[in-house]
Amino acid sequence: MQIIDGKLVSETIKTQLAEKVLELKALGKKVPHLAAILVGDNPASETYVASKVKSCAEIGYNSTLLRFDAQISEKHLLDQIIALNENPDVDGILVQLPLPKHISEELVINTIDPGKDVDGFHPMNVGKMVSGLPTYIPATPYGIMLLLEYYQIPTKGKHAVVIGRSHIVGTPMSVLLSRNAYPGNCTVTICHSHTHNLKELCLQADIIVAAIGRPNFVTADMVKEGAVIIDVGINRIPDATKKSGSRLVGDVDFAAVKEKASFITPVPGGVGPMTIAALLKNTYYASQGEKVKLN
């Protein structure tokens, strides 16, 4: 069994991007600029946005963080996005999700200029991804594709089971795994809350992508010997032995499942850091007026 080291791969990608920034600077060109919008005080969102801003600084990107309290009106938020769309210095825009209930995520995403939508959530970019055209690919699925490629994990003809059908992870992941290229060419099954024979399907899977948001949901008895396990879950559970009183676990029972897996991502240190690295790659492409073209 091999543990997929997302921290290592993300650091490698960040080093490559930092080199590209130095090249831009040497040519007297502008460095990539990411604008992040954070609404409210969700502690997890605060951590993720802080990590995005810190990563930008580490590799030499400019970043702008716009913070608003949870009561911001939808109209005011949309006006801020429009201003960023019109700001020629800003290459990439992201609005950290989730948003407070009174704000339509759909409207917010649709307001971001598709050319600056480095999260790849705009319907125009989703459509391009589904059509196999160069575009911005949502950061978590993009990060997973980069991990599969880095570890040269065979995917052609494999049965991939994706647990979860969110717009951020499950749905794009299923599109990418079934595309006609490497990584891809999988036969994909998407499972969700109405899937009755989940265990049976998982037992047939060569690759499982768990993105359901339930701690330790995938147990060893659901996994075939030699399966590749990609854990997207980030769940904080109580742990009295920790100073903080809690610890982070994925959607997979890592300790037991690793005994059966050929490759497995840990939590933390697996998919999470790759989400940031993939966002930074998208931002670089946006700054160059390019889109991501997977192999």
Ligand SMILES: Nc1nc2c(c(=O)[nH]1)N[C@@H](CN(C=O)c1ccc(C(=O)N[C@@H](CCC(=O)O)C(=O)O)cc1)CN2
């Ligand atoms: N606008 C967006 N919102 C959200 C996205 C997204 O891609 N765009 N994805 C998630 C959260 N997310 C990025 O925003 C994200 C989640 C986890 C990590 C990460 O590095 N996790 C670490 C653990 C961090 C911790 O201690 O809590 C790991 O797994 O090692 C980065 C980014 C929802 N919202």
